[in-house]
Amino acid sequence: MSVPSQDNLNNGDSLLTALVSGFFASAVSATFTYPLDSMKTQQQLTNNALLKKHNLEVAYSKTIGQFFKGGSALVIGSLFKNSARIILYNWLSKFMSIDTHDANGEHRQKTSAPRMVIAGAMSGFIETLWIIPFENIKITMVQNMLLHNEIIKYSDRFDVTGHYVSNKHHKPIQNIFSKQYVSPHAYLTSELYAQLKGARPTSKFNQGSNKIHPNYHNTTKLDSLKMKYNKSPSSTFLHTIKEMYQLKGMSAFTSGTCITFIRQIALSGVWLSTYNATRQLIDPHNTSNEQSWFxxxxxxxxxxxxxxxxxxxxxLATQPLDVIKTHLQLKNGKLVYRDSLSTAFKLFLSQGPTAMFKGAIPRGLKILINGGLTAAVYGKVEDLVNVASDQQVFGE
Structure with a gap:
């Protein structure tokens, strides 16, 4: 059996330290800043024009627990994302390293700057894949919380889910959306979807004539499930996953994939370019030999x-992308919206240009706090791990 070299041991210790530190840093940061993320999501989901039309108020989070609704999905996603980032970046950097020799003639492995950029981009691509399913779960959990609040708040006045669409003579209402508020956080049954699209309501003479969407092959079973979850929205992480899978299958966890990648690329590019350009304005004659970003x-x-x-x-640059992503990942996102451009167009027409910047303030605070908090926690945990690694459990 060969004995690992000292370089390998050091690299192993560094990777372990980075994983442990990154694990705790991402967990603490995601948990601490989640109320801001919840506020951002709730603001993006609120249609003020629709509420004003029916003289209703927003049913935002009322308790601390509700402000953390969906936080479990975000924290778990952050843990997977950061672990994947560290492991992949470490492996890719070594994989693309070049064999060199130092001044003493000793063999070394060095990764050039361009290859480090490629490694960072590749690890960033994989980590973004972890974000998408957990973002979908988070948004569904927030919608379920808002729907729950609306049911409690307006149950004595009308049914916010829009299920009871018939009058006392059992004749379907022509268009319930023009007569009362129907919560955008409730699943659209085939009848509601048909009315939303302007089709005639279902009767015994025209059953099946409103199959506008090609996915409604088994409308009876699907509508029953939707009515069940509209009446009792899932409130836990695992129950929400079950709800999403039963209603949409695996596609429930992949909505907004393209726009999420665009947002992540734009976020990194804008942040790094702005940071570097601003620091050069502050110190244009820097003489440091270090050519890193910092x-x-x-x-x-x-x-x-x-x-x-x-x-x-x-x-400022990515908030519209974030708003579009949120709406594509809604419960009815694939029914109401087709793609990113049509989503932006519909939001602009129905809610005005300010709709594209909803949630900007809490998101900006989250981004600002998240970076410093993550770095602080990472440094503290890293020091503790390094100290613990030097201790012996059993002394001689």
Whole structure:
């Protein structure tokens, strides 16, 4: 049996330290900042024009527990995402490394800057795949919470799910959407979907004539499930996964894939370019030999300013993408919206241009706090792991 070299041991220890530190840092940061993420999502999901039309109020989170509804999905997703990032980046960097020799003639492996960028891009692609299913689960959990609040708040006045669409003579209402508020957080049954699209209501003479959407082959079973979950929305992580799978299958966890990738690429590009351009304005004659992104020396105030400006630029540039992503991942996202462009167009027409920047303030605060908090927790845990790794359990 061969004995590992000291370099391999060091690399192994560094990877383990990074994994443990990254695990705790992502968990603490995601948990602490989730109320801001919840506020952002709730603001994006709220159709103020529709509520005003029916003289209703927003049923936002009322308790601390509700502000953390959907947090389990985001935290678990963050843990998988950061673990995948560290492991993949470490492996890809080594895989693309070049054999070199140092001044003493010893063999070394070195990864060039362009290859490190490629490794970062590839690991970023994989980590984004982890975000998508958990984002879908989070949004469904937030919608279920809002629907639950609306049912309690308006149950004595009308049915917010729109299931009871017949009058006292048992004749279907021509279009319930023009007569009362139907919650956008409730699943659209085939009847409601037909009315939303302007088709005639179902009767014994025209059954089956409103099959507008090709997925409605087994409308009876699907509508029964939708009515069940509309009446009693799932409130836990596992129950929400079961609900989504029963109603949509695996496609429930892949909505918004393309727009999520575009948002992540834009986020990284805007943040890094803004940070680098601003620091060069602050210190245009930097003489540091270090050519990394963070090679300049700045005061604490300057660093805070850099992060604030970078976070603001990110929000201004990517908030419309985030809003579109949220609506594509709604319960009825695939029914109401077709693609990113049509989503943006419909939101602009129905809610105005400000709809594309809903949730910008809480999202900006989250981005600003998240970076500093993650770095602080990572550093503290890294120190603890390094100290613990030097301790012996059994002394001689």
């Amino acid at each position: 090679g300049h020396k700045h005061t604490a105030i300057q660093l805070v300013g850099l992060h604030v400006l970078s976070s603001t630029a990110v929000v």
